[in-house]
Amino acid sequence: MKIIVDLLGSDKGAETIFNGVIETSKFLKDLSFIVIGPKKIIEKINIDNDLKNRLEIIDTEEYILNTEEPTFAVRRKKDASIVLGMKLLDNGEADGLISFGSTGAVLVSGLLIAKRMENVERPALTITLPTNKGKMILLDIGANIECTVEILKQFAIMGNIYAKETLNKQIPKVALLNIGSENGKGTKILKETYSVLEKEDMNFVGNIESRDIFNGEVDVVVCDGFHGNVLLKTIEGSVKFILTNMKKALMSSFLGKIGGMLIKSPMIKLKKTLDYKEYGACPMLGLKRVVFKGHGSSDEKAVVSGITSMVDYINKDINKKIEAKIEKGD
Amino acid sequence: MKIIVDLLGSDKGAETIFNGVIETSKFLKDLSFIVIGPKKIIEKINIDNDLKNRLEIIDTEEYILNTEEPTFAVRRKKDASIVLGMKLLDNGEADGLISFGSTGAVLVSGLLIAKRMENVERPALTITLPTNKGKMILLDIGANIECTVEILKQFAIMGNIYAKETLNKQIPKVALLNIGSENGKGTKILKETYSVLEKEDMNFVGNIESRDIFNGEVDVVVCDGFHGNVLLKTIEGSVKFILTNMKKALMSSFLGKIGGMLIKSPMIKLKKTLDYKEYGACPMLGLKRVVFKGHGSSDEKAVVSGITSMVDYINKDINKKIEAKIEKGD
Numbered sequence: 001m002k003i004i005v006d007l008l009g010s011d012k013g014a015e016t017i018f019n020g021v022i023e024t025s026k027f028l029k030d031l032s033f034i035v036i037g038p039k040k041i042i043e044k045i046n047i048d049n050d051l052k053n054r055l056e057i058i059d060t061e062e063y064i065l066n067t068e069e070p071t072f073a074v075r076r077k078k079d080a081s082i083v084l085g086m087k088l089l090d091n092g093e094a095d096g097l098i099s100f101g102s103t104g105a106v107l108v109s110g111l112l113i114a115k116r117m118e119n120v121e122r123p124a125l126t127i128t129l130p131t132n133k134g135k136m137i138l139l140d141i142g143a144n145i146e147c148t149v150e151i152l153k154q155f156a157i158m159g160n161i162y163a164k165e166t167l168n169k170q171i172p173k174v175a176l177l178n179i180g181s182e183n184g185k186g187t188k189i190l191k192e193t194y195s196v197l198e199k200e201d202m203n204f205v206g207n208i209e210s211r212d213i214f215n216g217e218v219d220v221v222v223c224d225g226f227h228g229n230v231l232l233k234t235i236e237g238s239v240k241f242i243l244t245n246m247k248k249a250l251m252s253s254f255l256g257k258i259g260g261m262l263i264k265s266p267m268i269k270l271k272k273t274l275d276y277k278e279y280g281a282c283p284m285l286g287l288k289r290v291v292f293k294g295h296g297s298s299d300e301k302a303v304v305s306g307i308t309s310m311v312d313y314i315n316k317d318i319n320k321k322i323e324a325k326i327e328k329g330d
Numbered sequence: 331m332k333i334i335v336d337l338l339g340s341d342k343g344a345e346t347i348f349n350g351v352i353e354t355s356k357f358l359k360d361l362s363f364i365v366i367g368p369k370k371i372i373e374k375i376n377i378d379n380d381l382k383n384r385l386e387i388i389d390t391e392e393y394i395l396n397t398e399e400p401t402f403a404v405r406r407k408k409d410a411s412i413v414l415g416m417k418l419l420d421n422g423e424a425d426g427l428i429s430f431g432s433t434g435a436v437l438v439s440g441l442l443i444a445k446r447m448e449n450v451e452r453p454a455l456t457i458t459l460p461t462n463k464g465k466m467i468l469l470d471i472g473a474n475i476e477c478t479v480e481i482l483k484q485f486a487i488m489g490n491i492y493a494k495e496t497l498n499k500q501i502p503k504v505a506l507l508n509i510g511s512e513n514g515k516g517t518k519i520l521k522e523t524y525s526v527l528e529k530e531d532m533n534f535v536g537n538i539e540s541r542d543i544f545n546g547e548v549d550v551v552v553c554d555g556f557h558g559n560v561l562l563k564t565i566e567g568s569v570k571f572i573l574t575n576m577k578k579a580l581m582s583s584f585l586g587k588i589g590g591m592l593i594k595s596p597m598i599k600l601k602k603t604l605d606y607k608e609y610g611a612c613p614m615l616g617l618k619r620v621v622f623k624g625h626g627s628s629d630e631k632a633v634v635s636g637i638t639s640m641v642d643y644i645n646k647d648i649n650k651k652i653e654a655k656i657e658k659g660d
Contacts, residue, residue, distance in 0.1 A: 132574065142509060146517055179559040180470060187476055187556060210560045211567035227560055228515060229509040230540045234561050237541035238568035242604060244462065249596040249603075259592030266579040266586040273579075276574060 001030060001314060002094040003307065007037030008063035008081040009295045011099020014041050017100055020303025025051045028311060034094055036060060036081040039317055058084055070104030074112060082106060086113035089289045095314045096282055096290035098306055104252070106293045107143050107284065112291040116318075119326045122147070124155045124288030125225070125293065130273055133216025137163050139285065141232050142224040147224035152176075152193045153200065158285040158322050159220040160202045165316045166309075169219050171203045177223035177231070179205035193222075210234075239274050261279065281306030283296060283321065285311055290314055331360060331644060332424045337367030338393035338411040339431020341627045344371050347430055350633025355381045358641060359595065365426055366390060366411040370483045388414055393431055397624070400434030404442060425644045426620035428611055428636055433447045436623045437473050439490060439615065444619040447649075448469040449563045449656045452477070453616030453624065454485045455555070456492065457562060460603055463546025467493050470613065471558035482506075482523045482552055483530065488652050489550040496639075499531045499549050507553035507561070508537035523552075540564075569604050611636030613643055613646035615652060620644055 005021055007014040016036040021033055022045070032054040035042065038113040039059035047055070052149035062079040064070065074083055082099055086109040089097045097114075099106050107125065116123055124140035139159050144151060156174050176194060178186040183194055185207055197204040205218060212232050213221055223231070250256035280302055281294035290313060311318075335351055337344040344367040351363055362384040365372065369389035377385070394400065394627040404413055412429055416439040419427045425443075431434050437455065446453055454470035459496055469489050469633060486504050493502035506524060508516040513524055514539055527534040535548055540561050545597070553561070580586035610632055611624035620643060624636040643649075 132571065145509065177560070179475065179556055179563075195356050209563050211563035211570070214567050214571040226509055227557070229559055230507070230557055231564050233509075233539050233541035233566035237544050238565050239572060240541070241462065241544040241571050242569060242600075245600055245603060246597070249600040250593055253596055255592045256596040259589040262585045262589030263580055263593065265574070270572075270575055270579040273575060327370055 001311065002034065003310065003314075004030040004034045004036065004085045004088055004094045004097040006063075006081045006085050006097065006099035007035055007100055009061075009065070009099065009105070009296070010294075013300060014038060015045065016298075016300055017303055018042055018045060020298075020300045020307065022047060022051060025054065026243055030292060031311060032056075034056050034058060034085075034088060036085045049056055050266070058088070060084055061106065064105035064270045066102045068102070068105070068107040070102060071112075074105060074108045078217070080105070082179060083113070086110065086291075089291070090114050093117075096292065096310050098292040098294060098310050099295040100281075100296055100298050100303070100306075101130075102296075103142065103293060106291065110284055110287050110289075110291045114287050114291060117288050117323050117326060120158075120286040121154055123281075123284050124158060125284055126282045127228075128166075128282060129213070129235075131216035135167055135212060136216065136219055136221060136253045137167070138213070138221045138223070138228055140223065142225045143284070144224060145226040145229075147151060147189070149189055149192045152189070152206065152222055153196050153222065154286070154326060156197055156200065156202065156204070156220070156222045156240050157168055157325055159222060161321050162283070162285060163175070163176045164320060165321070166312070166317050172219035173205045173217065173220065174202050174220040175205050175208035176217040177213075177221050181212075183205050183207070193234035209229070222267055239271075243271065249279060280309045283310070283318075286320075286326075290319055319330045331640065332362040332364065333640065333644075334364045334366065334415045334427040336427065336429035336431055336657070337372070338390075338433070339429065339626070340624075341397070343651050344368060344628060346374065346628075346630055348375060349370055349630045350628075350637065351375060352381060353630060354581045354637045355384065358638070361391050361641060362386075364388060364415075366415045368634060376603055388418070390414055390602060394416035394435035396432045396434075398432070398435070400432060400438040401442075404435060404438045410435070411598070412439050413443070416440065417619075419621070420444050420643035426640050427582055428624060428640050429620040430611075430624040430626055430628050430636075431625060433472065436621065440617050442613050444621060447616055447618050448651050449654060450488075450616035451481045451484055451529050453614050454488060455614055456489065456612045458496075458612060459543070459565075462546050465497055466543060466545070466546065466549055466551060467497070468551045468553070468558055468561070469552065470555040470591065470659075471562050472555045473614070474554060475515075475556040477519070479519055479522045479526055482519070482554065483526050484616070484656060485530065485652045486527055486530065486534070486550070486552045487655055489521075489552060491655060492613070492615060493549045495648050495651070496642070497549055502549035504517050504532050504550040504552065505535050505538035505548040507540060507543075507551050507557055507565075509517075509539065511537050511539055511542075513537070527552075529642065565581045573601065581605045590658045610639045613648075614638070616656075618649075619647055 250260035
């Protein structure tokens with residue numbers, strides 16, 4: 001198996017991503033890499049002969065910033081790492097691509113260069129979140145801000161397959177994000193989607209309110225990219241707000257300060273559980289090729305975990321399973 | 331001043347709400363009350379002559395449940411406490427009404443009986459949330475799930491006035507909830523609303539992402555009721571998830587357990603800060619009459635705080651200020 005790793009555009013620089021590649025190569029011995037980034041930086045890092053034989057470097061220093069308008073940037077920056085990588089992927093030179101750079105750029109280059117699967121209306125960006133009972137998959141988290149019933153139905157189908165394969169659930173429970181759990185709640189589109197999903201060949205369990213997604217009662221939560229994005233960023237803001245205020249609360253009393261010292265180590269562990277950025281990388285479902293997006297702030301460990309998830313995804317041939325299911329017209 | 335208090339439909343029963351009335355009457359000596367609920371329960375509770383002279387009881391045992399379809403229930407249950415109360419309010423028998431019962435029932439009876447202000451397209455349900463620098467107002471949190479540009483503009487105008495009067499901000503900063511902070515982000519409606527708000531006579535500071543609302547950089551966040559509801563319930567779920575997992579994390583080590591005991595008291599205080607249910611009650615902006623909705627799980631203290639907020643709102647004549655601003659066609 002060969003994968004493409006985009007070294008550029010992450011918060012921690014090309015070295016961190018490349019170090020993640022080195023670490024992964026130590027235990028995934030059959031994996032070859034095409035890394036895209038500045039040759040002069042990569043060549044300064046010591047690597048053993050084993051990796052050398054499995055490594056190809058595409059030299060570029062250009063990349064797309066988070067602040068750039070992605071469609072414009074993808075069209076103009078022909079030498080941007082993600083553009084070069086997506087072209088190689090499209091040409092069949094590798095089995096998957098992972099990037100830790102601009103989400104918009106990954107989305108747009110994925111759509112324009114790697115392209116959608118036949119019959120898939122819109123690809124979806126997913127994320128895996130912790131729950132009280134394990135993990136769940138949320139999609140879409142920002143690729144498509146306005147969705148039709150058909151698009152949401154396809155998200156449910158894709159999410160269902162992805163959950164079945166990666167969460168090890170025989171029959172994943174699929175739910176629709178809504179503002180009430182009863183049927184008949186929400187916008188016109190959500191009401192229609194509810195009726196459509198009831199007839200689908202999946203375990204559709206109805207609506208779910210955002211307060212309940214952490215209970216672990218469902219495995220897949222389907223929503224449009226606007227709602228998914230609001231939900232995700234609200235979790236991020238809430239976690240930060242709570243931890244900041246906890247620190248303040250503890251520092252305000254003597255016993256609190258001592259208690260704070262005693263709980264430091266379990267709290268650090270908890271913070272990691274809560275931080276979805278630590279959860280490696282997630283696929284963009286519905287593209288012809290395997291494309292993974294990792295968080296921009298990923299450290300070496302998160303890069304290893306992201307690459308490993310992608311290898312697992314490729315091994316399980318999930319894209320093919322999605323394509324088959326969507327093509328059936330289900 | 332005279333206010334109507336709906337004693338029914340809350341999680342903690344009519345006694346709790348009535349005890350809140352008693353407590354409030356002790357320090358708000360000029361306030362008279364019409365309480366609506368079961369006379370046999372109220373009459374069992376000891377009250378002094380001072381309150382007796384300021385108290386009127388409307389006897390009913392009927393109320394609207396959270397699980398009922400509110401429009402249907404409001405039309406059918408003529409003796410439901412909220413229906414009786416809203417009629418009295420509409421007849422001018424009191425200066426405001428507060429309920430801790432079904433949100434849907436308050437909304438629908440407010441719309442059908444107390445009615446919208448002239449020129450207000452849709453009333454908005456607000457909530458006051460804690461931030462790192464104080465408080466902010468979020469609206470709408472569930473009254474209107476699909477909003478036009480004009481409706482969102484009116485929410486911004488109403489929220490701006492409400493924040494000016496109750497957060498003591500001379501020039502509140504008003505922002506639009508979106509999935510990116512730059513102009514040009516989000517749905518078609520949000521893009522248009524952005525342009526419209528830029529021209530309004532208010533301190534419109536642009537888009538805000540949900541992760542940033544806790545920073546305290548803005549005073550009013552405007553969104554449609556679907557997004558507001560998702561945001562609010564995500565905060566609720568996140569807080570619960572974090573505190574549950576924190577407990578688990580602490581209980582998993584010996585030092586953690588001791589630390590946990592030491593931090594108990596500051597943590598209880600923090601939990602109260604984070605629990606928006608503790609923030610008393612919030613108005614439904616845009617109705618002809620003053621209507622406040624408190625959380626269903628309000629305890630006596632929260633009832634006192636809710637009534638006090640409403641009295642402050644009435645004293646400041648905020649409804650009149652909103653009416654004047656909206657009528658101007660601004």
